[in-house]
Amino acid sequence: MEFQFGIPSHVTFGRGSVKKVGEVLEEFNAKKVLCVYDQGVKQAGIVGQVITYLKAKKIEVVEFANVVPNPPDTILEEGAELAVKEQVEAIVAVGGGSPIDAAKAINVLITNPGPIHQYEGLNLVKNPTKPLIAIPTTAGTGSEVTAVSVITDTAGEKKMVIGGRHCGADVALVDPDLTIGLPPAVTAATGMDALTHAIESYVSKLASVPSDVNALKAVELIYKNLAEAYKNGSNIEARTNMLLGSMMAAYAFNSALLGLVHAIAHPLSVYCGLPHGVANACMLPDVMEYNARDEKVQKRFRDIAQAMGISVEGLSDKEAADQAVAAVRELSQSINIPSLEEAGVKREQFEQLAEATLNEEISIMVNPRDVTEQEVVKLLELAYSTKKAGV
Numbered sequence: 001m002e003f004q005f006g007i008p009s010h011v012t013f014g015r016g017s018v019k020k021v022g023e024v025l026e027e028f029n030a031k032k033v034l035c036v037y038d039q040g041v042k043q044a045g046i047v048g049q050v051i052t053y054l055k056a057k058k059i060e061v062v063e064f065a066n067v068v069p070n071p072p073d074t075i076l077e078e079g080a081e082l083a084v085k086e087q088v089e090a091i092v093a094v095g096g097g098s099p100i101d102a103a104k105a106i107n108v109l110i111t112n113p114g115p116i117h118q119y120e121g122l123n124l125v126k127n128p129t130k131p132l133i134a135i136p137t138t139a140g141t142g143s144e145v146t147a148v149s150v151i152t153d154t155a156g157e158k159k160m161v162i163g164g165r166h167c168g169a170d171v172a173l174v175d176p177d178l179t180i181g182l183p184p185a186v187t188a189a190t191g192m193d194a195l196t197h198a199i200e201s202y203v204s205k206l207a208s209v210p211s212d213v214n215a216l217k218a219v220e221l222i223y224k225n226l227a228e229a230y231k232n233g234s235n236i237e238a239r240t241n242m243l244l245g246s247m248m249a250a251y252a253f254n255s256a257l258l259g260l261v262h263a264i265a266h267p268l269s270v271y272c273g274l275p276h277g278v279a280n281a282c283m284l285p286d287v288m289e290y291n292a293r294d295e296k297v298q299k300r301f302r303d304i305a306q307a308m309g310i311s312v313e314g315l316s317d318k319e320a321a322d323q324a325v326a327a328v329r330e331l332s333q334s335i336n337i338p339s340l341e342e343a344g345v346k347r348e349q350f351e352q353l354a355e356a357t358l359n360e361e362i363s364i365m366v367n368p369r370d371v372t373e374q375e376v377v378k379l380l381e382l383a384y385s386t387k388k389a390g391v
């Protein structure tokens with residue numbers, strides 16, 4: 001048996017854990033911080049809360065509010081220059097994957113020369129970075145615990161993954177109360193992203209015992225709580241389970257990596273502007289069906305069906321796998337995930353999307369089945385129109 005497994009962040013999980021942000025920074029002896037966020041989290045009142053806790057500990061705050069979804073490389077230098085000019089001693093990232101990933105990349109550029117593109121890949125960042133505290137406000141990416149930052153390369157028209165040493169957060173304050181106000185559509189899309197992480201890492205060629213344990217528990221938590229969190233956003237138990245599930249899915253994919261769903265989702269964000277979660281959610285059921293044509297994958301999907309609470313006794317692996325796919329399709333419909341057509345994707349873009357998908361080398365490499373451009377076009381075609389579960 002051979003595997004690699006590791007997580008960069010120390011986690012404090014639970015209601016009210018955000019209140020510890022000042023205390024944690026005191027432990028790092030940081031008296032001035034760069035707070036990285038986007039307008040949505042500010043409007044939700046979360047940034048104000050965090051700044052209050054920081055000021056209560058007499059920590060000076062420099063704000064960087066320029067993050068947008070699928071954060072582009074173009075904002076990073078500005079963030080790093082501000083941090084250097086203001087001589088901040090630590091970074092606090094508040095938000096979903098976009099602000100957390102932007103903060104990770106800004107942090108790299110504070111102590112390492114730019115441009116950021118030279119660090120695309122694994123373990124290419126050489127100089128240690130400043131302490132980074134991540135405070136997630138979506139139950140989706142799990143970026144608060146991964147050693148990965150995903151940045152849009154605007155000139156190269158692709159998503160870059162910068163990962164490995166010095167790329168993660170040091171501390172994650174994971175507080176379910178911060179996700180209570182997440183709008184239903186964002187809850188649905190980010191939750192399906194987390195489910196995709198769990199499923200893709202479980203069938204990945206790099207899956208290991210520790211990633212499997214986390215992936216299956218994540219499937220259970222997310223599958224059993226997403227519809228409730230979507231319908232009844234103030235249900236704290238559902239929100240807590242979603243945040244735990246998204247975090248555990250990230251424990252799994254940080255080592256096992258992802259697969260074909262993400263390989264297609266990245267170009268869908270770059271070329272069609274789809275939010276990351278929507279792009280994954282649109283593709284997940286059809287890609288599962290594609291992967292499930294492999295007998296080994298059917299066995300793995302049997303475990304996933306079981307983790308979802310489906311009784312698989314007496315079913316063949318194929319039947320159990322079909323049930324897992326049908327359950328994901330049904331969940332997706334119950335939380336109003338759009339078809340690609342409804343999300344604004346045009347058929348004329350399929351060839352370009354398929355070509356870019358095959359360039360997502362890492363995800364393609366670890367996906368359990370090989371794929372050609374033609375097969376990707378077929379998958380896009382399938383996800384283009386809404387289908388009823390089981391059809």
Ligand SMILES: NC(=O)c1ccc[n+]([C@@H]2O[C@H](COP(=O)([O-])OP(=O)(O)OC[C@H]3O[C@@H](n4cnc5c(N)ncnc54)[C@H](O)[C@@H]3O)[C@@H](O)[C@H]2O)c1
Pocket residue numbers: 038039040041044046068069070071095096097098099101137138140141142143146147148149150178179180181182183186190193276277
């Ligand atoms: N680093 C990783 O490990 C990793 C993994 C998967 C995806 N990603 C990346 O993360 C990004 C997506 O992150 P995301 O899905 O969390 O979305 P996001 O951070 O882009 O946020 C989506 C929207 O929700 C709003 N929002 C966030 N929290 C809110 C709250 N509590 N209340 C109200 N509004 C809120 C934001 O303002 C934004 O408009 C993509 O760029 C993706 O590629 C990173």
Ligand SMILES: [Zn+2]
Pocket residue numbers: 141193194196197262276280
């Ligand atoms: Zn994702």
